[in-house]
Amino acid sequence: xxxxxxxxxxxxxxxxxxxxxxxxxxxxxxxxxxxxxxxxxxxxxxxxxxxxxx
Amino acid sequence: xxxxxxxxxxxxxxxxxxxxxxxxxxxxxxxxxxxxxxxxxxxxxxxxxxxxxxxxxxxxxxxxxxxxxxxxxxxxxxxxxxxxxxxxxxxxxxxxxxxxxxxxxxxxxxxxxxxxxxxxxxxxxxxxxxxxxxxxxxxxxxxxxxxxxxxxxxxxxxxxxxxxxxxxxxxxxxxxxxxxxxxxxxxxxxxxxxxxxxxxxxxxxxxxxxxxxxxxxxxxxxxxxxxxxxxxxxxxxxxxxxxxxxxxxxxxxxxxxxxxxxxxxxxxxxxxxxxxxxxxxxxxxxxxxxxxxxxxxxxxxxxxxxxxxxxxxxxxxxxxxxxxxxxxxxxxxxxxxxxxxxxxxxxxxxxxxxxxxxxxx
Numbered sequence: 001x002x003x004x005x006x007x008x009x010x011x012x013x014x015x016x017x018x019x020x021x022x023x024x025x026x027x028x029x030x031x032x033x034x035x036x037x038x039x040x041x042x043x044x045x046x047x048x049x050x051x052x053x054x
Numbered sequence: 055x056x057x058x059x060x061x062x063x064x065x066x067x068x069x070x071x072x073x074x075x076x077x078x079x080x081x082x083x084x085x086x087x088x089x090x091x092x093x094x095x096x097x098x099x100x101x102x103x104x105x106x107x108x109x110x111x112x113x114x115x116x117x118x119x120x121x122x123x124x125x126x127x128x129x130x131x132x133x134x135x136x137x138x139x140x141x142x143x144x145x146x147x148x149x150x151x152x153x154x155x156x157x158x159x160x161x162x163x164x165x166x167x168x169x170x171x172x173x174x175x176x177x178x179x180x181x182x183x184x185x186x187x188x189x190x191x192x193x194x195x196x197x198x199x200x201x202x203x204x205x206x207x208x209x210x211x212x213x214x215x216x217x218x219x220x221x222x223x224x225x226x227x228x229x230x231x232x233x234x235x236x237x238x239x240x241x242x243x244x245x246x247x248x249x250x251x252x253x254x255x256x257x258x259x260x261x262x263x264x265x266x267x268x269x270x271x272x273x274x275x276x277x278x279x280x281x282x283x284x285x286x287x288x289x290x291x292x293x294x295x296x297x298x299x300x301x302x303x304x305x306x307x308x309x310x311x312x313x314x315x316x317x318x319x320x321x322x323x324x325x326x327x328x329x330x331x332x333x334x335x336x337x338x339x340x341x342x343x344x345x346x347x348x349x350x351x352x353x354x355x356x357x358x359x360x361x362x363x364x365x366x367x368x369x370x371x372x373x374x375x376x377x378x379x380x381x382x383x384x385x386x387x388x389x390x391x392x393x394x395x396x397x398x399x400x401x402x403x404x405x406x407x408x409x410x411x412x413x414x415x
């Protein structure tokens with residue numbers, strides 16, 4: 001399965017990934033979330049927010 | 055985005071469960087009526103339920119060999135918030151922290167009935183709010199889960215990855231009375247001096263640290279003073295929220311060195327900070343399930359402390375905290391929850407557990 005990195009346009013090729021999995025772009029290192037497996041669709045992974053309370 | 059959960063035949067029952075739990079007061083160490091209420095609801099929804107040795111409610115569904123623990127807590131912060139429903143909003147102590155998440159666990163488990171090769175354990179733990187975590191510590195001795203979800207309000211479309219640590223400090227100073235017109239500083243003044251030194255120590259520690267998860271945050275929780283005319287006494291409790299990497303011996307050395315010779319400083323309730331791995335099958339299941347429900351998922355770390363700090367380091371399994379509700383309402387007189395959000399979280403949990411059972415296979 002392959003697609004393009006939405007950040008740097010590098011080719012991304014993966015096997016055995018799950019929807020929701022976080023992977024790294026092999027070129028720019030940005031974290032990507034697997035949105036869909038077939039065909040492979042990725043987006044920038046959610047940034048970690050900080051929040052108050054429990 | 056607006057929340058549009060798929061209507062479910064059991065939605066009114068789910069709301070009744072949450073309303074029952076919120077209507078049954080359960081401040082820490084007074085949880086028994088709510089625990090029995092929770093056990094009855096667990097049974098009504100098909101779980102095998104009982105009260106465990108810690109006094110917590112436990113409901114079990116299915117058999118192993120895989121085990122997923124849903125660890126909520128049934129105790130609340132003190133204070134009576136009158137229970138009332140206003141349209142989509144349910145007001146009451148614990149609606150957010152954390153009976154909403156616990157009720158969502160129970161209903162989601164009940165809707166699943168059975169997962170292949172998987173045992174689901176839903177716990178309504180006692181004493182999460184009073185720095186003893188009695189229910190969670192008992193659970194540590196009973197289970198070895200393959201995955202764990204802590205029941206705390208993240209919002210239905212977000213997942214909590216970590217919590218800051220916590221330390222409570224008790225300061226006591228007793229000394230002979232002096233005249234207020236004299237040169238010596240009185241006990242109350244010395245206590246204030248100590249507090250200011252702790253605040254300054256934290257300020258220096260935090261220089262160059264980015265984000266609230268990385269900083270030490272002290273708060274003055276309580277000050278009590280008394281005098282019998284011959285001696286004066288002051289007691290003060292300081293809370294510290296801790297970043298990763300600050301151990302108890304380092305803290306003890308630093309905080310004790312700030313006190314004058316006559317004062318005593320004792321530490322309690324230490325929990326180290328904990329952050330879960332976001333590259334786990336559990337996080338993947340949440341991200342995919344929240345997206346499938348029509349939202350863009352978020353990841354969050356919290357300034358508070360939860361039972362994740364207690365069980366996360368010991369169990370070492372994939373772990374997150376999840377639940378409906380806005381955690382900025384925790385412990386406030388305005389505590390309330392959106393019932394639409396609560397219902398949406400139940401369906402997210404159901405989808406997560408289904409995905410997880412397949413992923414862990």
